[in-house]
Amino acid sequence: MSSTLDAPLATPAPETGPGALAVTQERVPTRRRYLMCEPRFFTVEYVINPWMRPDQPVSTERAVEQWTELKRTYERLGHQVETIEPQPGLPDMVFAANSGTVIDGRVLGARFRAEQRSAEAEHYRRWFLEHGYRSVVMPEKINEAEGDFAWTGGLLLAGTGFRTDPGAHAEAQEVLGVPVVSLRLVDPRYYHLDVALFVLDDQSERPLVAYYPEAFSAGSQRVLRRLFPDAVIANDADAECLGLNGVSDGRNVVLPKEATHLAERIAERGFEPVLVDISELRKSGGGPKCCTMELRG
Template sequence: MDWGRNYLLVDPEHFRIDYRINPYMDPTQQPDLARARAQWQSLIEAIDAAGGSVEVLDQSPDCPDMVYAMNLAQVWTRAGQRHALLSHMRYPQRRLETPAVAEWLTEHGYQLHWIGTPELADTTQLDTDGSPAPHFESGDAFWWRDELIIGHGPRSQAAAVDRVGAITGVPTVGIAITHPAMFHLDLSFCPLTETAALVCPGAFDPADADALLARVPDPITLGVDEALDFAANCIVVGDTVLGPRLDDRLIKELDSRGLRHVALDLSEFQLSGGSARCLSNPLDITFS
């Protein structure tokens, strides 16, 4: 693919599980921070070894989930101008992450966009009529084959799909996520090449699963159990797929498409519902 070589990661200094907002999270099972840092560093080293690069954002002490950088903003470049659409998180526990990343993005020359108005103290965004703006979390959006594929249901709302298209100026396709443990699209869908993608049909409304598969010329389908083991939560750097250990079937599927797989132990982050894709936000997407 023509993107996926430059990523933003968030330092996991304050990573912890303070609450339960997805089926993986249990505040009685805290991550080992030393192991988490070693695993996070291994992801950076693997990206570098595959020919990519990483920029690092400090984690705010009051944002334990901020380490999942993919959820912070949808980032793109058009005509040399950098843009970022800030997420409007469904859960209030995560909304303080938005102003934290907004500061970094502004410092790095990004023009900021919002689903609604960003001015409220609790970072709840409103529409111009004072009603709540629809939720949008960037872990639900993938730029692929000249479209933004946007999952909605558990986190992002269907009303955000067209609005994201209007802000970015690109076609959007909404896909209804129905499985509660695949709360972001990046847990059930992963573009691999210009034609191939990992897809878990069991994560979606059946009609939308068919619609998504129809858009993928060369799908590799995942069972629900495989997706719940984070098989789709990978990143692709050139011809290298970085993510959790995969079974022999999936490794053979990747190999047949000229892709090699590098298995990473990111188990400390999986305790809170994320793996390689959740931890990394691509900065090199270009819209024409």
């Protein structure tokens, strides 16, 4: 990846005056590189999570409009967006985050638990090889990639409980060469780590995350409190609109527009919330992060 993608972006002057929120520090955005897939064939025709209702109407056209605006939002913020060609018969291929984890140019692919999504993994594997990636490993264990893996800059937080096998955590550590911390999810609504937690700052010595405690087991909550004592804590309303399915560049934080409480909390920490409408794709249990795989290195 070009070094310019790691360079800080221009930061607007902080808001001042009596109405300004108190902030703890200046936040510096960095350029990112993302992989996305247009929801050209998006629909809800099966049920693999509690959000999916095949009996409810779905507009593919509206999903494409929302996805396009999300892509433009990243580009307006100065990020580079790559795309993969969607495939007929794979309505959830839009959720690119589930098909690969990329750290320092190494790629660990995906192996889906649901048969309906299994073919997606091969299309993404081919994309990586066609775009110059040479270290591409397909997992032996069930592994839904960035759906259950969150990179803090020093640790890979790894979710399990509904989709990704616990054994995939050790596999990720071996393939990617980074330390892994396992976290257990206990609420089926928050079936992936990326709908219960996301990383706000992965560039500092003390990374910062936001998370919804009730999505995690008691032991995992203790781990999170120990690792991230300054974390932003989401409430029920944040979680229920998939507000934790956010994407941060270190300053600008893209969130579903309904996550107003979470937006206020992160603004107090010096971040700039960027609210987007992702309501049509949420009918399949997805949000901004689900649509976005980060290509690191």
